[in-house]
Amino acid sequence: MQILSIHLKNIKSHRDSEIHFSPGINVLSGPNGIGKSTIFEAIGYAMFGVDARDFVSNVDRFLTIGAKRGEIAVVFTADDGETYRVSRTVGTPANWRLAKETGGGFEIEDHANIEETEARIKELLGLAAGRSLAEQFKLVIGPFQNEFLGPFVLKQQSKRKEAFDEILGIDSWRKTFDGTKELGTIIKAKIGTLEAEIAGKEERVAVLPERQKELAGLNEEQASKIAELESTTAALALVNGHLQKMEEQKNGLEALRSELAQVLQSITSGNEHITNQKALVEQAISAARAAEEARPGKERFETAEKQLAELREREKAKLALEKEIAELGNRQASALQAADHEEKEAVAQEKALKEGIAVLDKQEEVLKQASSALLEKEKMQQEAIDRQREVEAGFRELSLHQVPSISPYLKVTLExxxxxxxxxxxxxxxxxxxxxxxxxxxxxxxxxxxxxxxxxxxxxxxxxxxxxxxxxxxxxxxxxxxxxxxxxxxxxxxxxxxxxxxxxxxxxxxxxxxxxxxxxxxxxxxxxxxxxxxxxxxxxxxxxxxxxxERLERDKERIEHVKLLDVTSVIATFEHWMDSHGVEQCRKEGERLIAAEFTGPPNEQLAALKHWEQGCHDLVEMVGLILGKMQTALDEPMTAIKAEKARMDAASEEMERRRLEFSETEKRITGRRQAAATHRETATAADKEKQGQLAAFAQYAHVEASITENENVKKLTQPDHERFLQAEPLALDLPKRQETLAKYVKRLEDLEKDKTAKQAKLGELEGAYSAEAHAETMKNKEALQTGEAALRESLNNLSQNLKRITAEIAELERIQGEIKSKQSEVQALKKKEELVKFLRNKVFKNVSAQLSERFREEISLRADSIYRTIAEADEELYWGDNYQIVLRDMSDGAIRERSDDQLSGGQVMSAVVALRLALLQTIGARVAFFDEPTSNLDASRRSNLAQAFRAIDHGKEEVTEHWYDQLFLISHDVSFTEITDQVIDLSEDKGN
Incomplete structure (x- = not known):
């Protein structure tokens, strides 16, 4: 795979930057603070899903100052030959999207969530599926600058072992071994808990035979009570039969008395209804006579009302026609007025057009002369700016800028x-x-x-x-x-x-x-x-x-670092730069460069180095400010020139626009004259249509007189119409009222007959019923009911006891089943306990160490070849137990091993670089990032490291096979610019 480009918008110092990469080795260069490390962080964030808080304490600090939202887009080709773009935003909401190039554009792939997006990117990059992309990037592919040495220099062996087990992905075996220890404890505790539960449940089950015996006695007592209850219930049923007959006689007698009283009440009410109904019949007969008398007037009223409706419609048609005639007159007048207006406007516009063209010709001639003078002025100012840029470029190339990258090595050695x-x-x-x-x-x-x-x-x-x-x-x-x-x-x-x-x-x-x-x-x-x-x-x-x-060795390193720092050369090159470019404004600031003496105790040399570093830093800052002011002094006139040029361009565009407007004005004049002719044609047509409508208006001359005549008829006949409407409902109700009167008379005759029959039957029932016998039977029923209730209560208590005993026996039997189940569970847990012990002691305990040894052997073989190329020393690099860096060589005829504090900073850094390259090859990464890998390396080792990278890139057998597609480095060392496929100078690309 290959990363083609990255686009950053509002990310730290990158307002809007786009950077393209080549295959092989890409070196990012530029002054400190330009944003080199930010490029690596952005790739880790967008392509590998690293959390922004791993780079900065607060996500807002990952954004450009003042920006609310940022975006990173990385374009890359995968092993399948297809091109993809992965983009991720910074801010709320944060989106992570993968798109595939299709037909010259990118089509976003549809993923359900970020986990699916990460899995897809991991597949395209060909990385292991067992570890997140972010972890692989942070641990191996692109470790942060301050964590490059990271776990390699941890003093505590246990912590170093845990770190590298995690990097190699074998920590799961150790974690499983530790985790299963707790599992064994849990199983053992579970067995103890179950055995305690079984003992407690066995004590409860001991009373089961006693409860079963008690249940048998309760069943016998219940059978005896049920028989007694059945006998009492039978006797009660016989008494209820006699009592029911007596109740029926009593109820019949009372019902008949009530019915007789109701009949007498109905006869009285019937006489009243008949009297009222006769009055209603007479009222309906009177209403029928009144309706017949008013009928002729009512019919004349309805005829006049119908004719008025028709006349109103004709009146509406007349008003509409009258309105239409008026509108046609208005249309004719408006058309004539519009035609006159268009003619006047065309004449006025034609005159103004001729005057405007004359003025514009003069203005264009003046603008042309001013533009020529401004172009000459711009050329001269640009030449001055180019000379200033040469001065700044010369300053950036001074060895003064190398002090921050060299002094840390001397500082570490002195410390x-x-x-x-x-x-x-x-x-x-x-x-x-x-x-x-x-x-x-x-x-x-x-x-x-x-x-x-x-x-x-x-x-x-x-x-x-x-x-x-x-x-x-x-x-x-x-x-x-x-x-x-x-x-x-x-x-x-x-x-x-x-x-x-x-x-x-x-x-x-x-x-x-x-x-x-x-x-x-x-x-x-x-x-x-x-x-x-x-x-x-x-x-x-x-x-x-x-x-x-060791002090002697360190002192030799100190001497080498002092030589590399070359204080005299730094001062001399700065003075030469001032003299050759004539930058006298910086000469006073150059007095800060006082030659530092690195003699005496280390702490005094450290103080001298700190003073020298501060002087260099202050000088760079102050000269940068002076050069910035000089650049600003040149930029401001150029800005004014460009502003004036822009103003002239705007004036030219304005003149061109006015030319176009004049052309449009000519078109509008022609249009107005055509519109005047159209308006006159419209006026002629409206006049012709109005004459036709006036002829049709004559047929509506007598409509108002007919309306007045019919309204008078309607007014004269309205009383008869209202009288008829009032009398008609009562007259129509006469047959129904006569029928109701006949029903009332018939009903009264039936009630008289029913009264006589009920009085006879009442005498018969009073002779057959005895109140004393009824009361005696009630007493017998109450006694039997009391006995029955006592028996049912007793049976209910027995039933409750039976349910309780039965439930208790069922619970005890269930507990017996639980005891058997828990005993089986105890046996199964004991087997699991044996299995866990076997797995922990025979499997998990040894796998992690065996895998670690195998990985270390493989990585050591690859790293040793790379280390020998970097160090140019007859030393063997070996990754020992607990991942300790060990260097072996021959000393006085015997094998000597050195590690940890016995190694110099350069040896440690060389070994770490070699091991990291071997690690990358082992996990299958095809791309890697190195941020300042030359830290603590002398000039020779830095040059050797560069040649090692180039050897890997070309696949030389004496180093290792060509395992990567791209390698990205941040370095100020010229050795890397000589071997790289592409050097990217961010100071030139900044802001593009």
Whole structure:
């Protein structure tokens, strides 16, 4: 793959920059602060998805000052031969898009989310799918300038190992090993929890037989109660049957009485309805007579109303025609007036056109003369600006600008020398205590002999005490040791007191010797510690010797760096520049360059270097300001010239525009005359149409008289019309009212018959019903209901107990099932525990180390060839255990290995560059970025590094195969400009 170009808009110092790249090696050059590293950061942000906060503390600082939004677009070709453009915005909202070139343009691919976009870009770049693009860029492909050495120089081996395991992608095995330790603990804890749960559940299940027996007794009691309830329910049903018949008799009697009272009420209401209905019938007959009398007047009213509607329509037609005739008259007058106006305007415009053309011819002649004079002035000013740019270019090429890139190496060396001097001073101070420790260590043999004597004396006294105790015990038995019979002299036991006194004396002596031995032990420990301290002093002397040896090497480096800094040359080249270009304004500032003396202690040399650096920096800043002012003094007249030129161009364009306007005016004059003729034709046509409409208007002459006549008829007949409308509804309702009256009379006759029948039936029912028998039956029913309710309550309680016992038995049986399930789970977990132990001890524990060893061997082989080319030394580069940089060579006939603090800054930097190149080849990256890879390298190594890059680019076997498509470097070293495929000077491209 190949990156073709990048376009940055509002990104840090790049307002609007577009940079094109070539295959092979691309070197970015330019002064500090021009935005070289920003190019790499922008590629990492847009193409690899690196978070902007990895470059800057705040995303806003990734934008140009004052900008709210930025954009980066990278165009590249993939291995499939297709061209793509990946773009990403900075600001809200942030968009990341991939587009494919199609038909001369780019068509955006449709991706669901940024994860899908990243996967697609990763596929096109041919990078591993297991790690994010951002991590691959930050760790290997394009490490930041301040992190280039990064994990290679970590002091803690564990942290360095973790970092490189992550870079190589093998940290997952170590993390799995660590993670499965917690898994084993979790499984073991789970087994313990399950076993505790099983024990608790077994205690609960122990009552299951007792609950099953209780359930059987409750079932028997429930069967007995159910039988008793069935008997009571049967008796209650028989009583309910008798009671239902009595209730029916009572209800029938009460219903019949209610019906009879209703019939009597209906008869009374019926008589009232008949009287009211007769009055309504008479009212309808009167209304029918009134309607017949008003009918003739009503019909004349409706006829007049119909004719008026027709006459109103004719009146509307007459008014419309009258309006149309008036409009035609207006149209004719307007057309004639417009024709006159167009004629007058055409004459006026024709006169103004002739005058304007004459004025414009004079103005064009004046502008032509002024433009010639301005072009000559612009040429002279541009020549002055070009001379000023030559002065600035000469200043940028001065070795003065190389001081910031060279002085850090001298500063590091001086700091290391100062550190070595401080360490030597500290360690020499520690050696002052050697004499005291030596004297204390010399007393060790004497102290040990004294302790042995005290120990022997203490043992002797302890033996004597044991003998006394045995004698005391025998005498206490009362036997004579000679005759083996009871001793008559010990009747009073007074002689035994002598043993107690003797024991106390011996205990005091033994205790004294014990204290003496303890004191000896403490002194012996101190003497032994002093002996160990003497070994430390020996090691301390060796360390001082090594430091002094290293100081000699560092001092040689210091001398080389001082030569590279070349203070005298810096001053001389600056003065030569001032003399050759005649820049007298900068001579006073040049007095800041006082020759620095790098002699004396390192800390004094550091102070001198700092003063020299500050003077160089201040000089560059002040000269830059002076040159800027000089450039501004030249730019301002040129700006004024360009402004005047722009004004003249605008005036010329304005004259051209006026020429076009004059042409348009001629067209408008012709148009106005044509419009005048059209308006006159319109006036003639309107007059002709108006005469025809006046002839049609005569037929509407008698419309108003007919309307007045019909309105009078309508006014005379309106009372009859209203009287008819009021009477007609009542007259039409007469048949319905007569029919209702007949229904009311018939209904009253039926009610009288129903009253007689109900009175007869009421007498029969009152004779058949007995209220006393009804009350007695009710008492029997209540007694049976009480008994039934008591039995149901008892059964309900039994049912609740049965449910409770059944549920408890079911729960206990479920717990039995859980016990079996958990026992099975315990067995399965024990098997898993064994499996986890096996995997951790047999698999995960060793894979990470084996993979690390394999990667280090492969990378070491590639890196060693590159290192030998860079260093031009007969040293072997080896990537050792825990990823330690090791250099091997022959010294005095034996293999010597050096690492960490034993290596110089140049050796470390050369080794890191070689290892990073080998790492890139191992992960399969076809593109790489190196930001100032020559840091801490002397001139020879920088030149060798450049040749190594070129050798890789051409695929020389003695270095390595050509594994990359493009290599991007930021460097101020001329060695790289000689071997590169393209040098990109950002100071020239800035702002394009």
């Amino acid at each position: 290391k020398l100062n550190e070595i001097d401080n360490l030597v001073h500290q360690k020499n101070a520690l050696l002052l205590a050697e004499k005291d420790w030596k004297e204390k260590a010399a007393t060790l043999d004497h102290l040990r002999k004294e302790r042995e004597a005290a120990q022997a004396e203490k043992a002797k006294l302890e033996g004597t005490r044991v003998g006394i105790i045995e004698g005391e015990q025998k005498l206490a038995e009362g036997l004579c040791p000679f005759f083996q019979e009871q001793c008559g002299n010990l009747g009073g036991k007074a002689s035994l007191e002598v043993f107690g006194t003797k024991k106390r004396q011996l205990d005091a002596l033994i205790e004294g010797h014990a204290r003496t031995i303890a004191t000896m032990d403490k002194k012996i420990a101190e003497a032994e510690a002093a002996g160990k301290e003497m070994e430390k002093f020996r090691l301390l002397r060796n360390e001082i010797a090594n430091l002094e040896k």
